[in-house]
Amino acid sequence: MTVTVTPETFSLVSFDGGEIKSVVEDLLPAIGFAAGFDVRIEVDETTPLGRAVVTSYDNPVVIEVESGALEDPKKPRFVSRTGSADVLGRLLFRVRDRLDPSFGEPPPDADLSLQLSVAWDVYSIGRLVRLGFRHHDNRQRRLYHFRNRHGFTDAADEAFERLWTGDDLTWNDIVSLSDKAAAVAA
Amino acid sequence: MRKIFPADLLARDERFTRLTTEQRFNDPRSAGGRAGSRGVTKLTPARPDASDAARNLMHGIFVGEVQALEGAGRTCWDFETGNGPDDTPFALKLDMARQCWDEARHTEISCKLMDWMGTELGEFSESTFLYEAACNPDPVLRLTGVNRALEGLAIDVFNTMKEFGDVAGDPVLEFCEDWMLADEVTHVKMGSDWLRRLTEHDKDRRERALEFQRVVDKLFSLGGFRGEDDDSPIRLARRFRELAGFDEAEMDDLAEISREAKADAVRMRERLAAQANA
Numbered sequence: 240m241t242v243t244v245t246p247e248t249f250s251l252v253s254f255d256g257g258e259i260k261s262v263v264e265d266l267l268p269a270i271g272f273a274a275g276f277d278v279r280i281e282v283d284e285t286t287p288l289g290r291a292v293v294t295s296y297d298n299p300v301v302i303e304v305e306s307g308a309l310e311d312p313k314k315p316r317f318v319s320r321t322g323s324a325d326v327l328g329r330l331l332f333r334v335r336d337r338l339d340p341s342f343g344e345p346p347p348d349a350d351l352s353l354q355l356s357v358a359w360d361v362y363s364i365g366r367l368v369r370l371g372f373r374h375h376d377n378r379q380r381r382l383y384h385f386r387n388r389h390g391f392t393d394a395a396d397e398a399f400e401r402l403w404t405g406d407d408l409t410w411n412d413i414v415s416l417s418d419k420a421a422a423v424a425a
Numbered sequence: 426m427r428k429i430f431p432a433d434l435l436a437r438d439e440r441f442t443r444l445t446t447e448q449r450f451n452d453p454r455s456a457g458g459r460a461g462s463r464g465v466t467k468l469t470p471a472r473p474d475a476s477d478a479a480r481n482l483m484h485g486i487f488v489g490e491v492q493a494l495e496g497a498g499r500t501c502w503d504f505e506t507g508n509g510p511d512d513t514p515f516a517l518k519l520d521m522a523r524q525c526w527d528e529a530r531h532t533e534i535s536c537k538l539m540d541w542m543g544t545e546l547g548e549f550s551e552s553t554f555l556y557e558a559a560c561n562p563d564p565v566l567r568l569t570g571v572n573r574a575l576e577g578l579a580i581d582v583f584n585t586m587k588e589f590g591d592v593a594g595d596p597v598l599e600f601c602e603d604w605m606l607a608d609e610v611t612h613v614k615m616g617s618d619w620l621r622r623l624t625e626h627d628k629d630r631r632e633r634a635l636e637f638q639r640v641v642d643k644l645f646s647l648g649g650f651r652g653e654d655d656d657s658p659i660r661l662a663r664r665f666r667e668l669a670g671f672d673e674a675e676m677d678d679l680a681e682i683s684r685e686a687k688a689d690a691v692r693m694r695e696r697l698a699a700q701a702n703a
Contacts, residue, residue, distance in 0.1 A: 251698060251701050287454045288474075312548065312549045312550060313444075313550045315452060375548050376545050378543070379542070379543030380480065380542070382543065383480070384477075387476050391597075
């Protein structure tokens, strides 16, 4: 299992590549990746924005992340360990789901609607929190994200609960829960 | 009790993390980044990062309310009551006391909204430049800096958040922001009224006060954060500002100040980036 972080040294931010690497090394076995699985984290330090995407699902998996996604909002231009685990763990769960034949076949990330993307994120972060990777009030934060995309309704909250507590959901389960919640709000 | 209380002595518990103005502005990164094709846009639910951007802004509103409470409270205390040139009329202090009551209520509302949105108190840093603007030794400058510039910004922020709640279908956010917005219009109107009354026979003082307001407005445009361009997350709320005593020329001036602040910020980031890469 090899984790590489680029750039090796940062000039615009005070990130420690070794710390980011150690976060990923903690996440990989916890999420269930086998030995021999390699990950490359490519950090764009030129922007404080916070987008993070998987650009390759092959081995090595490549994650491109803007520096704001890994940053401590209380200490600008420094890494937040729990925040990094939250962002990278969510994406690594997405990788694991895609590599699991029993999960189903979600469309490419670029074709995912915001609703489905947020629903999948809830499922991922729920599992991540149960593994012990907590970052502030993840549950309420994700509930707020989910409500913004699926409506502020009881049906949305029920769907959220299923996603948040789920462990063996399939892609079809996620689509079904998201669609039902959104239909009530429409 | 001492008068003119410095910002670094404000009472905060261990949950709060203070960020200096230098730390906030000395960031060489630019929103567009190396791709250059994606910047910040208006805060609407259509933005993929909308929920987190709103959560972050809500925390900024919360610390702003705390500091507005502290600033209005200081204005009740820092000046002698009277009608002399260095005094503060009792009626002005009464307005500030009423504002304290409003800001305390806003602080509580903001705490509950943060719970609602999944934001922990202290999850983000606090800058105290709102309170610092409330430390001006001239009560007229203090009122223009705080009530007209900063509470004016609050009008823009609350209006943007109210629209966000409306479009997202969030009844709690929309309702709360609408009520706080109504109070902010009153606070700005107080600033406009007292500026006119206290400088009626002193044009130099009025000009100094308006110049101070322009300085604070530029500082709080935060590199184009508030303005009328497509990439301004917070939009100038012209209708509500009109209700609060701003005329068209002042609002045009404010839009221009925001563009200048954005251009200044770009130049500053380029300089800092060049230094970092040297």
